[in-house]
Amino acid sequence: EIVMTQSPVTLSVSPGQRVTLSCRASQSVSSNLAWYQQKPGQAPRLLIYNAYTRATGIPARFSGSGSGTEFTLTINSLQSEDFAVYYCQQYSSWQTFGQGTKLEIK
Amino acid sequence: EVQLVQSGAEMRKPGESLKISCKGSGYSFTNFWIAWVRQVPGEDVECMGIIYPGDSDTRYSPSFQGQVTISADRSTSTAYLQWSSLKASDTAVYYCARPALYGTFYAAFDSWGQGTLVTVSS
Numbered sequence: 001e002i003v004m005t006q007s008p009v010t011l012s013v014s015p016g017q018r019v020t021l022s023c024r025a026s027q028s029v030s031s032n033l034a035w036y037q038q039k040p041g042q043a044p045r046l047l048i049y050n051a052y053t054r055a056t057g058i059p060a061r062f063s064g065s066g067s068g069t070e071f072t073l074t075i076n077s078l079q080s081e082d083f084a085v086y087y088c089q090q091y092s093s094w095q096t097f098g099q100g101t102k103l104e105i106k
Numbered sequence: 107e108v109q110l111v112q113s114g115a116e117m118r119k120p121g122e123s124l125k126i127s128c129k130g131s132g133y134s135f136t137n138f139w140i141a142w143v144r145q146v147p148g149e150d151v152e153c154m155g156i157i158y159p160g161d162s163d164t165r166y167s168p169s170f171q172g173q174v175t176i177s178a179d180r181s182t183s184t185a186y187l188q189w190s191s192l193k194a195s196d197t198a199v200y201y202c203a204r205p206a207l208y209g210t211f212y213a214a215f216d217s218w219g220q221g222t223l224v225t226v227s228s
Contacts, residue, residue, distance in 0.1 A: 001168075034214035043201055043218035044151070055216060087151060091205075091212050094167065095141065095153035 002026050002090050006098035012106040015078050021101045023071040023088035032092035035064055035073045038100075039084045047086075048073065078103075108132040110140075110202050110219035117225045118192050125188035126222045128202030135183035136160040138204050139211040142176055142187045145221075146198040154200075156211045157185060165211070192226045199223050 003026040013019050023033070031051040036044035046055040048064035051071060061076040075082055083105050088098040113127045128140065141156040155166040159178040166176070178185045185202055200222050203215035 032212065036215075043203075043221055044215075045218075046206075046214055046216045049206065049214035049216075055214075089151075089214065091214060095156075095211070097151040097153075099150055 002029060002093050002096050004088055004090055004096050004098035006086075006088055006101050008101060009099070010102045010104060012104050013078060014106045015080055017078050018074065018076050019078060019103065021073045021075075021086055021103075023066075023073070023098050025069045025071075025090055028068045029090040029092035031067050032090055033064075033066070033071050034089045034091065035062075036087045036089065037082075037084045038087065044087060075103075080105075108204065108217045110204060110217055112200075112202060112219035112222045115223040115225070117227070119228055120194055120226055121191050122226075123188070123190050124192055124224065125186055126200060126224065128185045128187075128219050130183045130185070130204070133204075136180055137208055139209075140178065140185040141203045141205070141211065141215065142174075142185075143201040143203055143215075144170075144198045145201065154187070158209075158211075159183075159185065192224075194226050194228075196224060197226050 005024045007022045033051045035048040038044045052064045063074045085100045085102045087100050109131045111129045136159045142154045144152045154170040155176045157164045157176045175188045202219040204217040205213035206216035207213035
């Protein structure tokens with residue numbers, strides 16, 4: 001099974017800042033990597049797929065990069081609605097998720 | 107508009123059985139895989155298994171093989187997740203989710219149900 005490891009576990013930032021979240025795969029997943037945002041009481045929402053392609057309706061301040069085993073999600077100019085938990089997911093071999101990064105207001 | 111609508115919250119005792127559902131609409135139900143995803147509060151998100159309603163081809167994560175049964179009814183565009191004997195450790199929110207691409211499960215999940223909370227307690 002491919003293990004996905006996200007860092008940091010929690011990130012405290014102020015609105016308006018830029019943040020970078022990391023995701024590492026235990027073996028190469030090529031570009032078969034997605035990012036999701038989850039708010040309390042809601043299902044995950046797809047933000048990025050194929051490592052860097054924004055899903056429909058996702059603002060341009062969200063961007064993804066990386067391939068192989070190292071990936072990043074960058075959020076420019078954080079808005080209040082961006083404070084949530086973010087998960088990465090690989091779909092190269094079965095489907096496995098990272099443990100999540102919680103983005104909280106500083 | 108693609109929609110996945112799940113059945114409501116359930117409470118059961120250990121050892122009891124349960125079947126929860128996920129009804130798809132707004133797309134060709136038989137041509138997209140449907141996954142069941144478990145989320146225990148504060149713990150990892152796990153894909154339990156996935157079914158292709160077109161021919162009922164079903165795959166399970168090794169962690170869940172033999173623990174649950176996934177099925178689908180093409181006539182009602184509904185997928186199911188069932189347990190024959192629940193444990194307290196099955197307490198979680200269960201989501202159904204659809205991969206974004208036609209005919210493959212090697213894709214991101216672009217549509218999700220609203221989640222079903224299953225509580226197992228004596």
